Amino acid sequence: MSAPTTTQPVFATKRQRMTPETRRARILDAAQGLFLERGWDAVTIADVLDVAGISKGGFYHHFAAKEDLLDGVVERFTNEALSSAETAHAAATGDALTRFNAFLADTSRWKAEQAPQLKFFLDAMLRPGNDVLFTRITNASNTAAKPVLQGMIAQGISEGCFDVPDLTLVTETILAFSGGRRTAIERAIRAAEADDLDGGVDILTSRMVAEGALIDRLLGLPQGSIALCNSSEYRLMLRAIAQDGPPDRRIDDQSPP
Numbered sequence: 001m002s003a004p005t006t007t008q009p010v011f012a013t014k015r016q017r018m019t020p021e022t023r024r025a026r027i028l029d030a031a032q033g034l035f036l037e038r039g040w041d042a043v044t045i046a047d048v049l050d051v052a053g054i055s056k057g058g059f060y061h062h063f064a065a066k067e068d069l070l071d072g073v074v075e076r077f078t079n080e081a082l083s084s085a086e087t088a089h090a091a092a093t094g095d096a097l098t099r100f101n102a103f104l105a106d107t108s109r110w111k112a113e114q115a116p117q118l119k120f121f122l123d124a125m126l127r128p129g130n131d132v133l134f135t136r137i138t139n140a141s142n143t144a145a146k147p148v149l150q151g152m153i154a155q156g157i158s159e160g161c162f163d164v165p166d167l168t169l170v171t172e173t174i175l176a177f178s179g180g181r182r183t184a185i186e187r188a189i190r191a192a193e194a195d196d197l198d199g200g201v202d203i204l205t206s207r208m209v210a211e212g213a214l215i216d217r218l219l220g221l222p223q224g225s226i227a228l229c230n231s232s233e234y235r236l237m238l239r240a241i242a243q244d245g246p247p248d249r250r251i252d253d254q255s256p257p
Contacts, residue, residue: 024062026052028076031069036117040070040124040133067136070124074140077117082148084110089152096156101227103152108230115240122241126186134182142175149174156219163220170218177211188234192242197235200242204234 018026030052034043045066049059063069088106092099111118125134150171156162164170184207191200212228219226 020061023054023058024072027054027059027062028069028072030054032073032076032117035070035073036120039120045069067133070133071136071140074121074137075144077114077121078141078144081107081110081114082145086148096152096159096161097221097225100152100156104226104228105230108233112233112236112240115237118237119241122185122189126182126189135179138179142178146171146175153219161221164218173218174215177214181207188238189241192238197239197242200238201231201235204238205229205231208234 027048031043031048034047034051038047043066045059048054048069049056052059063072085103085106089099089103092102121137124130125137127133150167153162153164153171154167157164157167184203188200188203191197191203208229212226213223215221215226215228216223
């Protein structure tokens with residue numbers, strides 16, 4: 001019988017002089033890898049220090065607690081999603097609404113592609129008694145997304161596409177929707193894990209169609225303008241989460257629309 005594998009430091013054990021930015025990134029790399037491998041509860045700060053090859057002093061220069069690590073990982077995850085979606089937004093031709101919808105479509109695609117990482121965040125957020133983690137993850141994600149969303153809405157206002165009474169208030173209201181998705185997301189995942197993928201997709205679709213209708217009103221648009229819902233990407237994401245693996249687009253490519 002072969003010996004069980006253990007996580008080994010991914011960096012040289014000999015500590016090296018590095019810039020604060022490099023050290024912080026190394027800590028987050030180690031934390032993210034450990035969280036994905038073991039889950040939130042099973043990872044300690046000592047584990048992160050061991051894998052990163054960082055001293056306690058180096059760690060506490062950037063993070064006060066394990067929860068701060070989670071904030072950093074969420075912020076980086078969100079920024080990666082935003083970067084991809086902003087590229088799609090910039091490449092889209094047409095008015096501010098067309099570009100906004102291109103941004104939303106790429107956000108859904110990116111999240112489906114990152115289902116294994118997303119599963120970690122969802123597991124941490126949805127576990128009973130983890131209300132504080134849910135709030136931290138939601139707040140960290142919204143903090144990163146706010147300037148990007150606000151900028152796109154401002155473009156729509158300047159182009160005359162959006163009719164908004166208060167830019168900041170509307171931005172904050174849209175972001176606040178994410179805090180209310182917890183029950184819908186949990187029900188959708190549980191349905192997918194119980195081999196009711198269609199039911200899980202329907203739950204998410206219903207929630208996001210309703211949010212899209214509300215955003216239409218907030219932006220002063222005709223109903224059906226904001227394409228927030230993407231059922232095919234929800235199917236990919238839920239299947240990958242339920243199967244604990246990357247999404248397989250080949251399955252859906254062979255399915256009827």
